Amino acid sequence: MARTAVSGRLATRLRWQAAALIERREESPTAQTLAFDLPGWAGHLPGQHVDVRLTAEDGYSTQRSYSIASAPDADRVELTVQRVPDGEVSPYLADDLMVGDAVEIRGPVGGWFVWRPEQLEPVLLIAGGSGVVPLMSMIRVRGMIGSRVPFRLLYSVRDPADRLYGPELDRGAPGLDTTWVYTRGTPDDWARPAGRLTPDDLVRWGWPADFEPTCYVCGPTGFVEAAAGMLVALGHHPDRIRTERFGPSGG
Amino acid sequence: MPIISRGFHGRKPDPGRKLPPGQYETFDFPVLSAGPTPRVSRDDWKFTVTTESGARHQWDWGRLMALPAERPTVDLHCVTKWSKFGTHWEGVSLDVLLEDVETEAEFALVHSYGGYTTNLPLEDLLDGKAWIAHRYDGEELAAEHGGPARLLVPHLYLWKSAKWVSGIQLMLEDEAGFWESAGYHEYGDPWREQRYQGD
Numbered sequence: 316m317a318r319t320a321v322s323g324r325l326a327t328r329l330r331w332q333a334a335a336l337i338e339r340r341e342e343s344p345t346a347q348t349l350a351f352d353l354p355g356w357a358g359h360l361p362g363q364h365v366d367v368r369l370t371a372e373d374g375y376s377t378q379r380s381y382s383i384a385s386a387p388d389a390d391r392v393e394l395t396v397q398r399v400p401d402g403e404v405s406p407y408l409a410d411d412l413m414v415g416d417a418v419e420i421r422g423p424v425g426g427w428f429v430w431r432p433e434q435l436e437p438v439l440l441i442a443g444g445s446g447v448v449p450l451m452s453m454i455r456v457r458g459m460i461g462s463r464v465p466f467r468l469l470y471s472v473r474d475p476a477d478r479l480y481g482p483e484l485d486r487g488a489p490g491l492d493t494t495w496v497y498t499r500g501t502p503d504d505w506a507r508p509a510g511r512l513t514p515d516d517l518v519r520w521g522w523p524a525d526f527e528p529t530c531y532v533c534g535p536t537g538f539v540e541a542a543a544g545m546l547v548a549l550g551h552h553p554d555r556i557r558t559e560r561f562g563p564s565g566g
Numbered sequence: 567m568p569i570i571s572r573g574f575h576g577r578k579p580d581p582g583r584k585l586p587p588g589q590y591e592t593f594d595f596p597v598l599s600a601g602p603t604p605r606v607s608r609d610d611w612k613f614t615v616t617t618e619s620g621a622r623h624q625w626d627w628g629r630l631m632a633l634p635a636e637r638p639t640v641d642l643h644c645v646t647k648w649s650k651f652g653t654h655w656e657g658v659s660l661d662v663l664l665e666d667v668e669t670e671a672e673f674a675l676v677h678s679y680g681g682y683t684t685n686l687p688l689e690d691l692l693d694g695k696a697w698i699a700h701r702y703d704g705e706e707l708a709a710e711h712g713g714p715a716r717l718l719v720p721h722l723y724l725w726k727s728a729k730w731v732s733g734i735q736l737m738l739e740d741e742a743g744f745w746e747s748a749g750y751h752e753y754g755d756p757w758r759e760q761r762y763q764g765d
Contacts, residue, residue, distance in 0.1 A: 412573075424762060
């Protein structure tokens with residue numbers, strides 16, 4: 316009752332809806348993009364996620380959150396699922412769910428780790444592993460609307476086989492610069508030796524702090540802690556650094 | 567009729583564990599936060615309660631440490647679906663901190679170093695339900711988990727347990743905090759699965 320003071324805001328319940336798998340695509344040996352048909356999907360902001368609910372025949376059900384990889388496209392929503400070894404949900408989604416099978420989805424969720432097309436400042440995207448997924452949605456929306464906002468992506472992966480969206484990022488787009496950071500193994504003739512992201516990488520390939528970019532950092536906790544700490548040390552204001560972390564239990 | 571995902575079996579939870587709806591058990595301690603981890607030294611740390619009349623009550627680290635501490639063992643439920651059972655904390659009950667605070671307020675807006683906020687009814691902070699926690703599992707509370715000190719209000723989703731807590735503003739009217747303004751539920755009871763606005 317007393318709580319209605321805050322509820323002047325729109326509060327329509329996010330409903331679960333059946334979502335049939337219409338296409339799957341391998342992104343890497345351990346990650347699959349799953350395209351679902353969501354009739355009546357009202358669209359989303361890039362960076363938002365959905366909740367996915369799986370129900371077994373005996374009635375047991377469980378939920379996980381997944382970032383949306385795609386730009387809004389009518390009733391189609393794409394998620395990219397990284398198989399977590401020994402996970403309860405991701406191996407099923409990555410390996411077993413077949414075209415025509417259904418899950419339940421509700422969303423979109425999240426109003427902070429998003430890029431809004433009316434933002435005009437430069438954007439710095441820093442991804443670790445499958446943390447690139449919500450950032451890819453931002454890149455795709457930027458392309459879809461023909462935005463000229465300059466984007467830079469620093470994308471850290473273990474080795475070339477772990478790249479997600481490699482061909483699409485290699486094709487690139489005007490005003491989008493992508494820098495690959497390989498931590499364990501590089502392609503042949505690669506100038507930067509394999510190693511974790513360093514402040515020097517951010518100085519060379521990111522934006523200077525006085526350009527006042529909005530920085531989006533997404534990946535495993537250790538990666539996000541390190542990258543966000545480096546950005547602060549380089550003078551980026553903490554208010555312009557948005558983070559999203561994938562715990563090891565994301566499975 | 568629920569939608570059955572063909573061939574999905576899942577992993578039934580330990581029947582000895584009472585999980586809120588939609589949650590699963592985890593054994594590590596994931597970190598979630600919206601920005602960089604603020605680094606606040608104990609020397610600079612202050613905790614301030616401000617009432618609706620503007621009266622301020624402030625504690626520094628030494629005064630907080632001088633107060634009687636409790637050692638609650640509680641279950642944590644994160645809106646991102648993980649639950650962690652039997653976590654061991656040490657901290658000062660909000661009953662102790664608010665004992666001498668004169669207020670007619672019904673609402674609290676919790677503030678953190680780094681600018682985070684979260685709102686909840688004042689009654690949810692009282693009667694042994696909430697602590698300013700400064701130790702976890704026998705150790706000083708690590709910065710990524712909210713150290714030097716965080717709010718611990720375990721009967722609500724964990725985003726209400728503000729990390730890096732700097733103060734509590736007592737108010738006559740409710741005001742939405744950070745996640746509450748970004749699509750999440752204003753109250754956040756895990757047992758009623760109040761994750762998002764409208765749940």
